[in-house]
Amino acid sequence: MNEHREQMIEIARAARVASRAVARAGAERRAAALNRMADSLAAHEDAILLANRADVEDAREAGVEGPMLERLLLDEKRLLGMVRAVRDVAALPDPIGATVKEWTRPNGLKVSRQRIPLGVIALIYESRPNVTSDAAALCLKAGNAVILRGGSEAFRSNRAIASALSAGLAAEGLPPEALQLVPTTAREAMVDLLQCSKEIDLVIPRGGEALLDFVTRNSRIPVLQHYKGNCHIFVERTADPKMALDICYNSKVQRPGVCNAVETILIDEPIARTFLPALADRLANVELRGDERARAILPSLVPATEEDFATEYLALKCAVAIVDGVGAAAAHIERYGSSHTEAIITRDQQAARRFLAEVESSTVMVNASTRFADGGELGLGAEIGISTSRLHAYGPMGVEELTTTRFVVMGDGQVRA
Amino acid sequence: MNEHREQMIEIARAARVASRAVARAGAERRAAALNRMADSLAAHEDAILLANRADVEDAREAGVEGPMLERLLLDEKRLLGMVRAVRDVAALPDPIGATVKEWTRPNGLKVSRQRIPLGVIALIYESRPNVTSDAAALCLKAGNAVILRGGSEAFRSNRAIASALSAGLAAEGLPPEALQLVPTTAREAMVDLLQCSKEIDLVIPRGGEALLDFVTRNSRIPVLQHYKGNCHIFVERTADPKMALDICYNSKVQRPGVCNAVETILIDEPIARTFLPALADRLANVELRGDERARAILPSLVPATEEDFATEYLALKCAVAIVDGVGAAAAHIERYGSSHTEAIITRDQQAARRFLAEVESSTVMVNASTRFADGGELGLGAEIGISTSRLHAYGPMGVEELTTTRFVVMGDGQVRA
Numbered sequence: 001m002n003e004h005r006e007q008m009i010e011i012a013r014a015a016r017v018a019s020r021a022v023a024r025a026g027a028e029r030r031a032a033a034l035n036r037m038a039d040s041l042a043a044h045e046d047a048i049l050l051a052n053r054a055d056v057e058d059a060r061e062a063g064v065e066g067p068m069l070e071r072l073l074l075d076e077k078r079l080l081g082m083v084r085a086v087r088d089v090a091a092l093p094d095p096i097g098a099t100v101k102e103w104t105r106p107n108g109l110k111v112s113r114q115r116i117p118l119g120v121i122a123l124i125y126e127s128r129p130n131v132t133s134d135a136a137a138l139c140l141k142a143g144n145a146v147i148l149r150g151g152s153e154a155f156r157s158n159r160a161i162a163s164a165l166s167a168g169l170a171a172e173g174l175p176p177e178a179l180q181l182v183p184t185t186a187r188e189a190m191v192d193l194l195q196c197s198k199e200i201d202l203v204i205p206r207g208g209e210a211l212l213d214f215v216t217r218n219s220r221i222p223v224l225q226h227y228k229g230n231c232h233i234f235v236e237r238t239a240d241p242k243m244a245l246d247i248c249y250n251s252k253v254q255r256p257g258v259c260n261a262v263e264t265i266l267i268d269e270p271i272a273r274t275f276l277p278a279l280a281d282r283l284a285n286v287e288l289r290g291d292e293r294a295r296a297i298l299p300s301l302v303p304a305t306e307e308d309f310a311t312e313y314l315a316l317k318c319a320v321a322i323v324d325g326v327g328a329a330a331a332h333i334e335r336y337g338s339s340h341t342e343a344i345i346t347r348d349q350q351a352a353r354r355f356l357a358e359v360e361s362s363t364v365m366v367n368a369s370t371r372f373a374d375g376g377e378l379g380l381g382a383e384i385g386i387s388t389s390r391l392h393a394y395g396p397m398g399v400e401e402l403t404t405t406r407f408v409v410m411g412d413g414q415v416r417a
Numbered sequence: 418m419n420e421h422r423e424q425m426i427e428i429a430r431a432a433r434v435a436s437r438a439v440a441r442a443g444a445e446r447r448a449a450a451l452n453r454m455a456d457s458l459a460a461h462e463d464a465i466l467l468a469n470r471a472d473v474e475d476a477r478e479a480g481v482e483g484p485m486l487e488r489l490l491l492d493e494k495r496l497l498g499m500v501r502a503v504r505d506v507a508a509l510p511d512p513i514g515a516t517v518k519e520w521t522r523p524n525g526l527k528v529s530r531q532r533i534p535l536g537v538i539a540l541i542y543e544s545r546p547n548v549t550s551d552a553a554a555l556c557l558k559a560g561n562a563v564i565l566r567g568g569s570e571a572f573r574s575n576r577a578i579a580s581a582l583s584a585g586l587a588a589e590g591l592p593p594e595a596l597q598l599v600p601t602t603a604r605e606a607m608v609d610l611l612q613c614s615k616e617i618d619l620v621i622p623r624g625g626e627a628l629l630d631f632v633t634r635n636s637r638i639p640v641l642q643h644y645k646g647n648c649h650i651f652v653e654r655t656a657d658p659k660m661a662l663d664i665c666y667n668s669k670v671q672r673p674g675v676c677n678a679v680e681t682i683l684i685d686e687p688i689a690r691t692f693l694p695a696l697a698d699r700l701a702n703v704e705l706r707g708d709e710r711a712r713a714i715l716p717s718l719v720p721a722t723e724e725d726f727a728t729e730y731l732a733l734k735c736a737v738a739i740v741d742g743v744g745a746a747a748a749h750i751e752r753y754g755s756s757h758t759e760a761i762i763t764r765d766q767q768a769a770r771r772f773l774a775e776v777e778s779s780t781v782m783v784n785a786s787t788r789f790a791d792g793g794e795l796g797l798g799a800e801i802g803i804s805t806s807r808l809h810a811y812g813p814m815g816v817e818e819l820t821t822t823r824f825v826v827m828g829d830g831q832v833r834a
Contacts (some may be wrong), residue, residue: 222808243830250832368828392809411785413660415667
């Protein structure tokens with residue numbers, strides 16, 4: 001047994017034991033603990049910003065720059081945002097212990113399904129240090145213990161944040177092992193952690209496709225996958241043109257670097273001659289790449305390749321294709337989509353219904369911006385990620401998606417005949 | 418690319434395409450298809466029994482005997498039972514399309530969560546040929562396509578059954594590829610199938626621990642685990658002795674070879690001197706193995722080792738231990754249990770509540786036989802298995818557990834500020 005493996009098993013076992021205390025603490029103490037964590041985060045501001053400065057300096061020396069460096073950076077304002085986010089999660093309704101359903105069997109057995117925590121959740125993420133507090137708060141709110149494994153660039157920041165959060169937990173009398181940061185960023189250690197299927201119930205990787213692939217390939221623990229968001233809008237022939245332009249603009253331009261930004265706009269053939277030029281006008285700051293039919297209308301468009309339609313640009317670029325009706329739009333989405341979010345803009349209820357029936361994505365929308373595909377915006381309170389695979393949760397995941405249910409059976413002596 | 422891999426990818430892709438037709442067929446056509454499957458199963462009785470006879474003969478020649486051979490065997494009566502089971506599943510309420518929850522956001526967006534199928538389910542199982550029709554019916558009822566990979570001893574039986582079922586699907590105009598049997602039992606083919614994570618949404622292994630371990634280790638697709646049932650009964654000091662004896666007897670003796678049979682009985686210390694002899698008397702045909710404290714009361718008991726407490730006997734054997742109250746009982750279960758099913762027998766509501774709070778199994782019971790831990794008995798209509806891991810489903814899984822939910826968002830032009 002190598003050094004890492006022993007250490008990872010120890011961390012996982014301690015998390016399992018601590019998870020029971022969090023599960024049984026009750027709603028009030030869990031909320032109190034989260035508020036203590038927020039207090040402690042604020043109280044450790046100096047230490048956290050100092051640690052972050054060291055991370056940022058090293059990253060800069062290593063040649064990291066631009067958005068990558070920007071993501072790593074913490075300042076007073078961002079730290080305050082993190083503190084506020086933990087308090088917001090503390091204030092959410094507690095999901096644990098609720099009876100989800102109940103019924104009585106003909107033999108008098110009272111059966112119910114009761115919401116319980118998942119147990120121990122391992123979160124594997126990349127550079128943003130705020131994930132450390134956001135994700136930890138959500139996991140603990142749902143009654144779980146959490147093991148955090150952040151990226152190496154943010155290691156000192158994460159360590160300072162996690163230790164402040166653990167101190168908050170301990171101040172409420174809960175075991176600090178309910179929130180642990182893996183003390184090494186060695187890949188082999190991560191692989192060892194991913195073998196602890198007896199102690200850890202769920203792994204959530206947050207990051208690029210390479211990280212997700214690595215985790216899925218190496219894990220013996222169930223993995224919740226958040227793959228890319230190659231989102232589509234279909235502008236159907238009866239769409240209100242102004243609404244369609246507003247939604248396309250908002251979905252593409254409001255924040256192009258995130259997974260719920262639109263990446264391909266499909267235009268219904270009968271309106272293409274008028275709508276496409278209006279769209280090009282409205283999205284003047286976006287590089288539009290058109291299929292042949294779009295370029296027949298607007299020859300100035302960059303030609304779109306097969307690859308363009310499969311690409312999540314995360315930038316001010318957008319693919320455009322002309323399609324013949326809802327069926328063709330759904331077929332295009334089936335071929336190139338990533339099961340994340342797709343919207344139809346239409347005034348025809350039948351077209352809307354058909355779109356909803358034929359498109360299998362985790363979030364489907366009628367007459368709204370794809371940018372609403374987000375746990376907070378949809379009313380889940382907060383979000384730990386967006387699942388693009390169907391098991392356990394499909395789409396934005398909030399606190400409730402970090403729980404499961406068990407069967408509780410109350411009898412008065414029933415035996416089976 | 419080897420020969421198997423190509424074939425497995427082809428099967429998985431065909432299943433994915435077929436799954437869409439099943440999902441969109443609607444409740445009535447799905448039920449009709451299941452009834453056609455039942456008809457077809459009955460109509461192919463001769464072919465199925467003939468195929469089964471060949472399997473049984475080969476198995477006998479290979480030295481298979483006893484319960485193993487018994488499990489493989491089909492006759493008219495058993496086939497009739499399979500036909501009836503498919504009709505029973507057809508008659509269950511259709512879960513697809515239901516709105517599970519809905520709410521309106523302050524900006525007017527109407528958000529709902531709608532139940533949809535999982536997509537494509539691969540079922541990997543061992544010898545019983547009835548699983549072929551039982552599991553296929555449940556998966557299809559929930560709007561999924563299913564890929565079946567049975568054991569090699571039952572290959573010809575499974576092929577005859579699957580082809581009868583597919584013919585029934587086709588008779589209703591649904592694609593027969595929605596139900597496919599893997600045409601080889603080569604292990605490498607199974608491994609290739611388990612790599613098709615783009616096409617298959619869920620793998621359910623049904624069988625011994627070795628099979629589960631193999632599937633979990635080799636799968637890139639999420640796996641739902643049904644590990645062993647090391648079930649416990651705790652007879653608390655206030656228990657009605659007659660009720661406790663009846664429940665212990667039923668839980669152990671009614672059908673000892675199944676996962677919800679009790680394997681360890683824990684007796685509260687204050688009643689041990691009277692209850693243990695009564696139990697030994699009632700379970701006269703069961704080999705009881707006691708811990709030291711039990712043997713101090715009843716020296717004739719076989720001594721129980723550490724291993725006994727961790728064993729799923731699946732036989733007329735039972736471990737017995739004396740414990741000091743609910744806390745000690747819960748600690749014993751935490752140490753040796755398998756998260757399947759545990760029951761307390763008590764007249765003290767506070768003891769019952771504490772037991773429910775401290776025991777983390779997927780089914781927890783008060784004053785009832787562990788034998789009720791079964792999808793049919795708990796009112797799920799039928800059962801595809803019992804999950805002992807917490808992700809997606811925990812405990813008995815019925816039709817609803819073979820579905821997921823998506824977000825449907827209805828707007829009137831909302832964009833994000």
